[in-house]
Amino acid sequence: MATVKISLSLASLSPSSSSSSIQSKLSPSFIPNAAPAKAVKLRFNGKSLRAKPMVYRSSRSVGVTCSASSSLTTLPSALLFDCDGVLVDTEKDGHRISFNDTFKERDLNVTWDVDLYGELLKIGGGKERMTAYFNKVGWPEKAPKDEAERKEFIAGLHKQKTELFMVLIEKKLLPLRPGVAKLVDQALTNGVKVAVCSTSNEKAVSAIVSCLLGPERAEKIKIFAGDVVPKKKPDPAIYNLAAETLGVDPSKCVVVEDSAIGLAAAKAAGMTCIVTKSGYTADEDFENADAVFDCIGDPPEERFDLAFCGSLLRKQFVS
Numbered sequence: 001m002a003t004v005k006i007s008l009s010l011a012s013l014s015p016s017s018s019s020s021s022i023q024s025k026l027s028p029s030f031i032p033n034a035a036p037a038k039a040v041k042l043r044f045n046g047k048s049l050r051a052k053p054m055v056y057r058s059s060r061s062v063g064v065t066c067s068a069s070s071s072l073t074t075l076p077s078a079l080l081f082d083c084d085g086v087l088v089d090t091e092k093d094g095h096r097i098s099f100n101d102t103f104k105e106r107d108l109n110v111t112w113d114v115d116l117y118g119e120l121l122k123i124g125g126g127k128e129r130m131t132a133y134f135n136k137v138g139w140p141e142k143a144p145k146d147e148a149e150r151k152e153f154i155a156g157l158h159k160q161k162t163e164l165f166m167v168l169i170e171k172k173l174l175p176l177r178p179g180v181a182k183l184v185d186q187a188l189t190n191g192v193k194v195a196v197c198s199t200s201n202e203k204a205v206s207a208i209v210s211c212l213l214g215p216e217r218a219e220k221i222k223i224f225a226g227d228v229v230p231k232k233k234p235d236p237a238i239y240n241l242a243a244e245t246l247g248v249d250p251s252k253c254v255v256v257e258d259s260a261i262g263l264a265a266a267k268a269a270g271m272t273c274i275v276t277k278s279g280y281t282a283d284e285d286f287e288n289a290d291a292v293f294d295c296i297g298d299p300p301e302e303r304f305d306l307a308f309c310g311s312l313l314r315k316q317f318v319s
Contacts (some may be wrong), residue, residue: 074310077252079187080242080271083198083205083225085258085278088174088212091121092279098165102157108140118280124199124232124261127158162201169207176212177276179296179303184213186306188220193246195222197238202226222246234261239269254309256296260284272312274304
């Protein structure tokens with residue numbers, strides 16, 4: 001079994017960050033057998049931290065040190081975030097509740113419980129999710145019979161659901177996940193382009209970015225969401241569009257995702273992908289991820305930073 005040793009430091013990457021706060025800390029409670037030291041040693045088992053440039057496939061033990069210092073200033077050209085589950089853990093107590101409230105207001109006699117909604121999340125997009133559900137269990141009596149009219153019916157449900165969801169966001173009832181604002185600030189400070197790429201409705205995503213990250217950050221963040229592409233995740237279309245629009249090489253982009261379908265989309269676009277698990281995705285298969293964490297994290301519980309994102313792009317780590 002291979003052993004990977006990693007220590008990260010950002011040096012002078014961000015003028016507003018001290019060396020102690022920039023030092024990336026992998027939580028010993030999250031990584032099995034990790035010692036509480038600055039250089040964290042972990043057992044590489046495919047389920048914990050996995051940085052592909054540092055993967056060794058031999059059975060012998062090896063040591064690799066990964067650091068981002070002032071002499072190694074590789075940075076991503078763009079940092080691309082998924083929205084739901086990455087910026088905010090919205091699914092269980094946000095989108096699900098809003099769907100159910102919509103069904104109730106429309107008197108459809110439909111309720112999505114926690115487990116059912118977890119299964120439905122394997123389908124990218126809210127309109128697609130409702131359509132697949134009704135196709136499987138049967139359409140409500142109030143739904144039209146014509147296929148074109150059913151699309152309008154679903155669109156109306158989704159619009160109402162989005163309005164209810166935005167109320168939750170505007171009231172700030174759902175907080176940002178730890179480390180999101182920190183990582184966005186590091187990227188913007190150092191000239192790294194930042195975008196949000198989501199299957200969710202564009203208005204809902206914009207509300208999250210504006211209300212929870214603030215207007216000053218929001219005006220610097222490009223949003224790709226909703227029906228901006230014809231095919232949704234796991235199709236790579238939204239990440240392909242982001243790279244093309246931002247004018248960046250996909251191989252120099254780092255994506256932060258929380259789901260298997262998001263990971264598949266990012267990898268199909270030729271991008272590096274870090275997974276930060278969310279409530280619904282903790283047990284999904286992230287075998288193809290370049291790294292997996294429970295969150296981004298803020299100091300003193302920081303899991304990774306911009307320096308780590310850059311380190312994943314460097315090619316000097318070979319097996």
